Amino acid sequence: MSHATIRLPDHQIELLSAGYRRELAQRRRMALVGFVILMLAVLLSGFVAEVRPGVLFENIGKFTSYFGRIFYLDTGALVFTDIGEWFWGFWKWGKQLIDTLLIAYLGTLFGAIFAFLICFSAAINLTPQAGIRFAARRYLEFCRTVPEIVFALIFVVAFGLGPVPGVLAIMIHTIGALGKLFAEVVENIDMKPVEGIVASGGTRWQSIRYGVLPQVLPNFASYALLRFEINVRGASVMGFVGAGGIGQDLIEAIRKFYYSDVSAILLMIIATVMVIDIATERLRHRLITMEQGR
Amino acid sequence: MIPPRDLFPDRAAVSARHPAIMAGSRRAQIIGWALVALLVALTVLSLSRLEFSFARLGSGLVQLGTFLGLMIPPSPGAQLATFSKALAETVAIAFLGTLLAAILSFPIGFLAARNVMTNRVVQFMTRRFSDSIRGVDTLIWALIWINVVGLGPFAGVLAIMTSDIGSFSKLYSEAIESVDRKPSEGVISTGGSSLHAVRFGIIPAVLPVLISQTLYYFESNTRSATIIGIVGAGGIGLHLAEMIRTFEWDRVAFIILMVLATVALIDFVSSRLRLALVGQRTTPV
Amino acid sequence: MLELHSVTRRFGANRAVDNVSLAIEPGSFVGVIGRSGAGKSTLLRMINRLLDPTEGSIRWNGRDVTQLKGAELRAWRMRCAMVFQQFNIVGRLDVLTNVLMGRLNHMSEPRSLLKMWRAEDKAIAISALDQFDMTALAGQRAESLSGGQQQRVAICRALVQEPDIILADEPIASLDPRNTRLVMDALLRLNRHFGITIVCNLHDLDIAKDYCGRLVGMAQGRVVFDGAPDSLTEAAARELYGLEADEAMTMIPASQPITGLQHAAAAA
Known part of the structure; x- marks a missing residue:
């Protein structure tokens, strides 16, 4: 047996590893404290949220059987045996899905436009006045934090049932979400070109148009596309509160136990979201490579 | 001149x-x-x-x-206690949902990561699985879980968990894929198995990133948890929807302000924790 | 005539520019010299109003420009064009658009935001590029150009503003020796041909002596020298630059001054 390293005498090993162990023990203690705190939080919130694992285990069969049942038609046959019967409402749902996409489109477009107009006021490098910046940031935060469904609930009362409140709700939430991201992009730009234009006598909007925009546009477009994908998903449940789109039929199907309809509508939503997901990802990728390629 | x-x-x-x-x-x-x-x-x-x-x-x-x-002025009426309890429930739902999703998504993330899962079929199926979950909104999951465990906050926990599994699996697998390959190569070169490479080469590098992303989601899940009550899955949403339907606008405003304050508080706590754990601000988009 | 009356600029407790008074004759070529951090850059930026003075006033033909706001401020900025060390052009826009930035104040805002340039403005921009033999680059992205080319684009932008003054803030500090000459020659030509007043911050003393008709030396925010280049003794220069003296005075070996040109401004 030959060893590349000579084994040190035991007492020397003991001495050398003591420090290592002390450090390790310190970290272990920290981890233990963290773990205990986490566990306490889990127990407390488990109590508050009325978690009953027993109920879950008793009824977990229902979850799988639910997914089983949504794949059977009323006649008792598997849905795949009669696609026509399964997707009997294909055209109706298709139209509602198109409405859903349009809600998401309009909400994203108008949201992005307003976010664009506001984001410069929230960026420290373009708006040194603390008051304006504070107001812009709080406004964006408000739009972002209140969930869009809450806006939809309120707007349905004000504007009446239909897609109009849905679009407005998504728009407001998008202003908040995109406004914040846009402002962060703007804060990371190179200010020299902007300074150059200001020094030649350009106005605020001229320096934004030519100094800021060329630097941020690819990022803005990329974020807006990402947001569109998120908004399609959000628009799919706007119908839950009467704000248009496919959600209306979906909640009815779930509530009234039209099992095969649930699976058909869900599949159509999933397929749509996936297509949008892939398409926007392609587009964003193109945007980025185009930017680097030039 | x-x-x-x-x-x-x-x-x-x-x-x-x-x-x-x-x-x-x-x-x-x-x-x-x-x-x-x-x-x-x-x-x-x-x-x-x-x-x-x-x-x-x-x-x-x-x-x-x-x-x-x-x-104006916002006012809770005589329901301050009710609202506070519902808000605590909301935070509990978000916390448990996020935690459960994180635990369950951890292995799924590895299965969906190209650099760990060499079996393309498994990797592809896992990706599509998480994509499908993500395609369905939290509210829909809440409705489905209500069928299983009945009305109440537990259905909300499960709904948040389910929809987050979709997001976390994707985020985690992307984080794992972008990890530096050199440490795991080092482990392999000393004769370690590929499981060793994951344990000592990848996990130490990605764990802080994963935790930071999870904390980030805790805040956004609190926002989601405020609305699942609208369909009966617990939390403040039930009261909010009711107050809107009965035109109790001062209470609506009060609840919204409560939610804003809570989310701001959680955002503060989670960003402090992220800072302490990772040492820098990482904001996934 | 550009006059500075006891202009001071503070950043916190630090006085970047301290009680500076200067009068600059129309058509002159003034070099502001001194070591880095002496306040040269702050001084130029205050004239263009990228920074506001803490105290004192800046007057152009008797008119106080430190109080200008809005459209009048922009009109003043157009009159005193700025050339920067880092060029400050927009890398992602093409060269012609960058030059047209100097015309923004000559057209209506909606028109400019929609990129609907008038033929007149375009013709002026192309003529400016033509004066520096750069029309071939008009369609290229500015960031694909070399440093010297980018600086000449920036000078074209300044030129199409049809300015009375050009403020050049270390225009050659980021350039190699050959481009240094090209850029300084360009500024000198604008001074000689069109009588545009040039105020130029320079770190390099030899270049300053070659091109400028008058030197203003600054140290710790104060003017410590003001006079013809010949009157700046080596000892005075060493004091002005301190530890940076060798670097500032020998970076480029004493080159042939462009005979007869350096005082042309004063004569014009």
């Missing part, structure tokens, strides 16, 4: 010599305008299909103004 002078006396001649520059890039202009025209046409079409009208927007805005007036 300098007399008035012409800095460019030969500009007519120079521009005549460079007609191409004077004309500019027609192609770029045409593409630009075509794109704008397309967007405008689509927008107008959508607006008319979704039954937008100035009359409707106008009367709605007037109504909204009335509501806003009624919201």
Whole structure:
């Protein structure tokens, strides 16, 4: 047996590893404290949220059987045996899905436009006045934090049932979400070109148009596309509160136990979201490579 | 004084010599305008299909103004205790949902990561699985779970958990894929198995990133948890929807303010924790 | 005539520019010299109003420009064009658009935002590029150009503003020796041909002596020398630059001054 390293005498090993162990023990203690705190939080919130694992285990069969049942038609046959019967409402749902996409489109477009107009006021490098910046940031935060469904609930009362409140709700939430991201992009730009234009006598909007925009546009477009994908998903449940789109039929199907309809509508939503997901990802990728390629 | 002078006396001649520059890039202009025209046409079409009208927007805005007036001053009425309990429930739902999703997504993330899962079929199926979950909104999951465990916050926990498994699996697998390969190569080179490489080469590197992303989601899940009550899955949402339906606008405003304060608090705590754990701000988009 | 009356600029407790008074004759070529951090850059930026003075006033033909706001401020900025060390052009826009930035104040705002340039403005921009033999680059992205080319684009932008003054803030500090000459020659030509007043911050003393008709030496925010280049003794220069003296005075070996040109401004 030959060893590349000579084994040190035991007492020397003991001495050398003591420090290592002390450090390790310190970290272990920290981890233990963290773990205990986490566990306490889990127990407390488990109590508050009325978690009953027993109920879950008793009824977990229902979850799988639910997914089983949504794949059977009323006649008792598997849905795949009669696609026509399964997707009997294909055209109706298709139209509602198109409405859903349009809600998401309009909400994203108008949201992005307003976010664009506001984001410069929230960026420290373009708006040194603390008051304006504070107001812009709080406004964006408000739009972002209140969930869009809450806006939809309120707007349905004000504007009446239909897609109009849905679009407005998504728009407001998008202003908040995109406004914040846009402002962060703007804060990371190179200010020299902007300074150059200001020094030649350009106005605020001229320096934004030519100094800021060329630097941020690819990022803005990329974020807006990402947001569109998120908004399609959000628009799919706007119908839950009467704000248009496919959600209306979906909640009815779930509530009234039209099992095969649930699976058909869900599949159509999933397929749509996936297509949008892939398409926007392609587009964003193109945007980025185009930017680097030039 | 300098007399008035012409800095460019030969500009007519120079521009005549460079007609191409004077004309500019027609192609770029045409593409630009075509794109704008397309967007405008689509927008107008959508607006008319979704039954937008100035009359409707106008009367709605007037109504909204009335509501806003009624919201001031915000007041909980006699229901402060009820609202507070519901809000605590909301936070508990978000916390448990996020934690459970994180624990369950951890292995799924590895299965979906190209650099760990060499079996392309498994990797592809896992990706599609998480994509499908993500395609379904939290509210829909809440409705489905209500069928299983009945009305109440537990259904909410499960709904948040389910929809987050979709997001976390994707985020985690992307984080794992972007990890530096050199440490795991080092482990392999000493004769370690590929499981060793994951344990000592990848997990130490990605764990802080994963935790930071999870903490980030805790805040956004609190926002989701405020609304699942609308379909009966516990939390403040039930009261919020009820107050809106019964036009108790001062209470609506109060609940919204409570939610804003809570989310701000959680955002603060989670960003402090992220800072302590990772040592820098990482904001996944 | 550009006059500075006891101009001071503080950043916190630090006085970047301290009680500076200067009068600059129309058509002169003034070099502001001194070591880095002496306040040269702050001084130029205050004239263009990228920074506001803490105290004192800046007057142009008797008119106080430190109080200008809005459209009048922009009109003043157009009159005193700025050339920067890092060029400050927009890398992602093409060269012609960058030059047209100097015309923004000559057209209506909506028109400019929609990129609907008038033929007149375009012709002027092309003529400016033509004066520096750069029309071939008009369609290229500015960031693909070399440093010297980018600086000349920046000078074109300044030129199409049809300015009375050009403020050049270390225009050659980021350039190699050959481009240094090209850029300084360009500024000198604008001074000689069109009588545009040039105020130029320079770190390099030899270049300053070659091109400028008058030197203003700054140290710790104060003017410590003001006079013809010949009157700046080596000892005075060493004091002005301190530890940086060798670097500032020998970076470029004493080159042939462009005979007869350096005092042309004063004569014009």
